Amino acid sequence: MEKRSIREAYGRSLVELGRKNYKVVVCDADLSSSTKTIYFKENFPDRFVDVGIAEQNLIGVSAGLASAGKTVFASSFSVFETERALEVIRNMVCMSNLNVKICSTHAGLMTGEDGATHQSLEDISIMRTLPNMRVLVPADFEEAKQMTHFIAEQEGPFYMRMVRDDLNDIYDENYKFEIGKADILLDGDDVAILSCGPMVWNSYEAAMMLKERGIHTRVINMSSIKPIDKNVIIDCAKDVGLIVTVEDHSIIGGLGSAVCEVVCENYPAKVFRLGVEDRFGMSGASSELYEYFGLTPKSIADKVENIFNNKY
Template sequence: MSKKSTRQAYGEALVELGKINKNIVVLDADLSKSTKTDLFKKAFPERHINVGIAEGDLIGTAAGLVTCGRIAFASTFAMFAAGRAFEQIRNTVAYPKLNVKIAPTHAGISVGEDGGSHQSIEDIALMRAIPGMVVLSPCDAVETKKMVFAAAEYEGPVYLRLGRLDVETILDEEYNFQIGIANTLREGKDVSIVSTGLLTQEAMKAAEELAKENISVRVINVGTIKPLDGETILKAAKETKFIVTAEEHSVIGGLGSAVSEFLSEVYPTKVKKLGVYDKFGQSGKGAELLEKYDLTAAKLISIIKENL
């Protein structure tokens, strides 16, 4: 399988989008080479703004531009967007329901060597809590591109979570992404893995290995964490024995929490969570950190066997 980072796919998608929509503007906080918005800058220098190392200004300027009819994509690292600029996102973008797309890169512990201070494992929880905020998390380059176009068409605030690490491309170009709809990538009757981001690749690997032992695993890729696709989650809860959620994020407030909160009210079901358990990240190579924090197919297999 080919590999590409979701941040690279994001930069490429912005260029494609910019060619067909003259209202697209892209803003960055002095990290355009890392966020890959430099690709858009090269293609459309008059529609790219570097606000400098000032994340509050990044969001405030994006908000101002959309009041003039633009569609603004604002990018920096996830730690700085969801963390440092939280107040501006809440009060300047979400409160007035402005058409700003916050699209940070370098989310999760796979950021690697930048260490725990820069590895955002709380951003989904923060963005989920904001009223009216759509939260997207692509699993690969194909889904990223489709999310960028869907976000541009959606009227309102969107948080699009992107990563640094090159990840396997597992979806084909025929993949149909719609905001609010989860996609079942593999059918199964014993257990369901509900995954997002690069853990979807691990979910597919786990399902393939378990099939060799006659354990049937359903894999559901949740590209939209908010609004959650309750219909697909409920169907999985009713048709399989239990659910395992998988995400490169804290188990507090992320996908696992969203699934548990939903099912507890409509169809109480056993939910096991794979994610980061109340710890900070640390410096190391991205792939090695995923192993260290057990964000792997092997851990998914272990959880499923222990609970069947």
């Protein structure tokens, strides 16, 4: 299975958008080589703004350009863009419902050796609480590409969360991303695993292991966190009764919490949240961190099997 960079998909898509729409502008905070906005900079230097290491200014400049009629993509590392600049995002972008697309890279534990200071494990929680903000988490190259094109065509703010490492291909060009819609990758009636980002592939691999153990798993890509697909969650609650969420994020306020909100309000069922449990990350290779925090396919399969066999 081929692995490709979703940051690369994002950067190349920006160039395609820039060629089609002169209103597309890209802003960055001195990280264009890492965020891959450098491709846009090379092709459209007059529509690229590097504000330096100043994320609050990044959002402020983006808001100003959006208020002048531009479609603005603002990029930096997730932890700095969503947390250092939160007040500016809230008061300038969301409150005015401006056309700013906050596309952050290096989210989650997959930021690896950069350590806890650079591993954003709170960003989904923060961004989904903001009025007017939509939150998307691509699971692979194709989905990141389609998301980038999609949000460029929509008015108002978006947050798109990307990781550093290459991800296994899940989709091809026949896939069609739809906001507010989850994608069922595998069906099963024993347990439903709902995941996002790099955890989608890991959940699918875990399901293959569980199948060999006699447990039939429904695997769902929840790439649209806000708006979320309430119908697919309710169906899992009704048809399966046991839901496990998996995310490279804190279990507080992220995908797991969003799923619990839907279940509690519509059709109560048991939900277990797998992710980072109320702590910061640590330095190490992403594979080592996923092992440590129990987010490898085998770890997920073992935890799900234990939950299922103990009749939750």
